[in-house]
Amino acid sequence: MGKGTLAVVTAVALALIIGLNLLVTYFGVPGLLFVDMTPEELYTVSPEMKEHTSFIDGLEGKVRITFCTDPDFLTMSRSTRLPYFLALGLDAIYDNVEVDTVNVAYNPTAVSKYKANSLSKIESGDMIVSYGDRYRVVNTESFWVNDTDGNLYSFNGEYKMASVIMSVTKVNRPAAYFVTNHGETYYDAKDPSRVENAAAQSIYDLLTERGLEVKTLDLSDPEVKGVPEDCVLLVINNPREDFKYDPDKIDSIEYISETEMLDRYLVKNQGAIMVSKDPTLNAPVLDGFLYEWGFDISDSIVKDMENYMMSDTAVEYGKIIGIYDTDEESYGMAIYEDYATLPSAPAMVFQNTGYISCSFGPGMSTNEPGSVVTNRNYAPFFYSSDVAKAYAKGAGGNYSEIEYDAYHSGRMDIAGVTTRMEINNKTSEYKYSYLFCSPSADAFSNEILGNASYANYDIMSALVENISRIDEHASLELGGTSLNSDKLGGKPFVNTAISATATTKYNSATGRDEIVKWGLTSGDKTFLTVLVMLVPTAIATVGIVVRVKRKYK
Secondary structure, three states: OOOOHHHHHHHHHHHHHHHHHHHHHHHOOOOOOOOOOOOOOOOOOOHHEEEEEEOHOOOOOOOEEEOOHHHHHHOHHHHHHHHHHHHHHHHHHOOOEEEOOOOOOOHHHHHHHHHHOOOOOOOEEEEEEEEEEEEEEHHHHHEEEEEEOOOOOOOHHHHHHHHHHHHOOOOOOEEEEEOOOOOOOOOOOOOOOOOOOOOOOOHHHHHHHHOOEEEEEEOOOOOOOOOOEEEEEEEEEEEOOOOOOOHHHOOOOOOOOOOHHHHHHHHHOOOOEEEEOOOOOOOHHHHHHHHHHHEEOOEEEEEOOOOEOOOOOOEEEEEEEOOOOOOOOOOOHHHHHHHHHHOOOOOOOOEOOOOEEEOOOOOEEOOOOOOOOOOEEEEEEEEOOOOOOEEEOOOOOOOOOOOOOOOEEEEEEEEEEEEEEOOOOOOOOOOEEEEEEOOOOOOOOOOHHHHOOHHHHHHHHHHHHHOOOOOOOOOOOOOOOOOOOOOOOOOEHHHHHOOOOOOOOOOOOOOOEEEEOOOOHHOOOHHHHHEEEEEEEHHHHHHHHHHHHHHHO
């Protein structure tokens, strides 16, 4: 072999190395061209997963699974590698599953439509599953199960992935219902020409932007026996009359009062209700229902001489600026943390508002009647400032005629949320119901929600996003953390799959070695990696051998 031939062989070997590396980079991982050598088949879509996701074939649109960092980082990270390979496995099986990646560090606007509000953050460890206008943002850490010491011991990705896909592809579009027939302000989508719709345009736009179909519900209709199954949110917007209740029919088995329908909806379903109520409205039936769910609403009006909005013509002491709850463990911070932590937070405005005292007592939590494992937990959502005062109605019906009561001054709750938490004995997962209440007739008005200079629209949108989601859960045959699961924890790691670089500790409770420090397993070696190493090396070796033989011939 001449020098020219040897040079050609060397050039071909180098070209093959570069070409095959490019092949692996751009086609190897997405195409799942590898051999899964893990005993648990961590990188293989199980037959059970294929069975439980077979409904994907019948979907009209595409299920898009978007990872929020680049493929090389996904394959390097312990928390993202297996979720990414699972998604690619589904992509290979189903024509209408599409996996892509976007680097949110460099291109944060690419995922802006998936943010609950304009300041929400989507991190590089997040995964977005979307179908049409429905989506879920899930952190890939949730695909893993740890023991009580925080040690990783199993991959529960199939159960988690199937649950998320099922949630966004529900056949029935979730609906929000305006409650009617008590003088409420509502939007009737069946009658677009209805003049009164204009007064509820902002709240209607907010609901539809969150992917909800908007309908109306008259609970007093004799044909209505409860809240419809497709309802994920009830909106009670500024009723002018009390809810109906017939004490003469209370002993009748067939009679269900309006507030009983509301109560059953929250208890039976994973439901949510939003209430905007004028504090001066005398409504003992509605107030009694709210009281049972944590809201003791005063009939006073809160005014603030220091934290208020000023119009072009007058000072509006009754249009006050709400104070964010900045406790890191609070419910409010879970919704509006990105706003509350700004050096100059945008104003959340409350107009002609009363205030709330929690009816559960100092602990702000109570066991549900007849249960010791289901709780109702009240949380303030916004406060008045420390200098606010509550004015009671005077003899002439004017709130400014008498001095405020010193007891009704200082920081007061001017919006709150009660969360009902019920544990599912089969899945060990919690089911949540929510009741939001603002003691203000104007909480959902165009004047407040429609004002772009206020934070109300964005924050209420984030709240709706949080409380109106109904999640499906996959069969326990795929895994789960319940003792009823056929595969407790998904795919538990076995000792033989752990590489020498991993650190393990024996757990007597589970009877197995569990990973304390992650190490790569033989399953991470792909077929193309071997190909890339062996083929060019063989060619190069041939070239070297020929050169040596010529030298010593």
